[in-house]
Amino acid sequence: MAPIDGLVARAESWARSESENDTGGHDWWHTYRVRDLALRIADREGADRLEVELAAILHDIDDYKKSSSESSGPKAVYLWLLQEGGSETLAKNVSEIVAGVSFKGAGVRDRRLSLEGACVRDADRLDALGAIGIARAFAYGGTVGRALHDPDYVPVPHSSVAEYRAGRPTTVGHFHEKLLLLHDRMETSTGQRIAAGRDAFMRDFLARFLREWGGVDGEE
Ligand code: ADP
Ligand code: NI
Secondary structure, X not given: OOOOOOHHHHHHHHHHHHOOOOOOOOOHHHHHHHHHHHHHHHHHHOOOHHHHHHXXXXXXXXXXXXXXXXXXXXXXXXXXXXXXXXXXXXXXXXXXHHHHOOOOOOOOOOOOOOHHHHHHHHXXXXXXXXXXXXXXXXXXXXXXXXXOOOOXXXXXXXXXXXXXXXXXXXXXXXXXXXXXXXXXHOOOHHHHHHHHHHHXXXXXXXXXXXXXXXXXXXXX
8 A cells, every 4th residue: 555644643642642641551552562563464475565554553543442343442443544545445444453352261262363454453453462462461450450360260161242241250261261261363474473472471370379378389
């Protein structure tokens, strides 16, 4: 796609202003990292850079977690791109990616996306893994009032979006309901490679967390 003067910068200021007050791991720096990762993957996979960059920047606009609607974000992005001089194709392609990025439950299949969409979805998921993913999960949990962990909480393999959205898991529960499943859902080979190390780190973290919780660390 041919670049449009200033469009990426305008998308950036829109996304920045929407995420200004976030303290739950969805601040501007999340978007910034997703854009970087998505472009890094796109370059390896030969995807369209403009579509990837715009979708990465706009992927959390009016997200379900803020708007309680699955369609409001993609629709806002579609209309905004048209209004900013983007073509119908660009607006449609980018808003389809935005609509398909989110995880919707362990038992819910991911929507099929274009190569560009796969780059953005992998990048968003990579930012939910590893050291940063751990930090974000506990920040999100704290912001929405979840416990760190409760040994009695049994993780649920949700089979519908509605069930997944209605859940109120502990943050350790969220690792089992989503974060530990993501490395298997990576679509690009670049994403898979990066996910492997981040997933391993997260598993070490959880194992240690539970050792400390159970009072058996330092004895092994
Ligand atoms: P998605 O659209 O797939 O939810 P996002 O980038 O919008 O992806 O946000 C996902 C991040 O939000 C997770 O990686 C995690 O850090 C945090 N998060 C979402 N739900 C929970 C939860 N129930 N407990 C802890 N963290 C959560
Ligand atoms: Ni995101």
